[in-house]
Amino acid sequence: MPAVDQNSVLEAAMSILFRGGWVLAPIFVLGWFGWFLMLERYAYYFMLRGGSVNGVDGGFWKNLEKKGEDFAFEKLSHHRFGYFYALARDVRNYRDKGPIAVRNAMEETRHRISLNLSRSLKTISTCAALSPMLGLLGTVSGMVHTFENIKLFGFGNPVLFADGISEALLTTQAGLLMSFPLMLAYNFLAGRVEKIEELAWSEALKYESYVFKEGKFEVK
Template identity: 30%
Template sequence: MLEIFKSGGPLMYLIAALSILGFAVIIERFIYFFVHERGNTDIIKEELKVYIEKRDIERAQELCTLYNNSSIIVLKGILEEVEYAHEINIENLEEKAREIALHRIPSLEKNMWLLGVTATVTPLVGLLGTVSGMIIAFREIAKVGTGNPAVLADGISQALITTAAGLTVAIPAVIFYNFFNRKIEQKINEMEKVSVEVINILRK
């Protein structure tokens, strides 16, 4: 395996570095979305509705402290605004919800640009390896002629290895990039939905 890696040329080290970067981001994002953003928001929201309808803001806040996902953080901010306000101002609550949601977006999108770079750049590096390998092959043919197939095989081997390595890294990077972007979109929609529903209850 090491010999195959070395035969791919110096660009294989760049592809390896990008693969480590991409893998690290994938692991970090998995931990974020499935640990920090855990909790069934629909179930929590139904429990919160019971307390909010009774105007038991303190119990609702206690429930929010058990979870740390983005939607619950938005709801926690709304409840704090209600707690400290002399009277409920819907416009203030809507503004507070938007403000907190905007502050949560960078956490949701953290390191996604690095995964995007891995998905985009790695196949280009593989293509560059392909081109450089073919250049080497044709240069050697020009020197020694076509009588030695080993010369041509060496250059083509480098070209194919870097292409395969680049695609091997890029394909999962693209898949997870789209997967996490979908999760981000769902979380943003969820924050908007739960804040509107809770504010509508407080409006009554």
């Protein structure tokens, strides 16, 4: 397999950038910034998902039933950044103070993690929405460039206004190519975030009910 010439790839990219006009640069910057935020959000999501899945898939409850609460919680602590682990830890830390204290602590943790989960999502959505708008701006700019050349030189030589048409088409294409995948990834992530919140919260409520239903801890 022949090696890829990095210089030729860079030259091709710069050629496309110059042919697309000044609008193409902010489209690329906006798109890569949106994808950087998206990847960071996915990393944070999978970090929280670990502990939650441990609670949802039955592993925590099987350990709780067979080997006791301390062992189950110790295994769960391996996912110490997980959503379910954070809520379950509140149950353990505040159970001696009663169900009201436990619920207040859980609500505070739920609110804090929800804010962290939704952070940057609006910015990602904005990047996805602005990319085609910038592409449209590039289209208008390219057409203006084309008509200026026609005004100066007429239709005698189409090469003179080909740059304007190329600018219009390239910016439109770049805006759409940046927007569509980013919006699809955003919608998928938003749905997964909502699901993990629901699952972690329902499992935490189940654990809270188990703790106080068993009556193992005296309420002060």
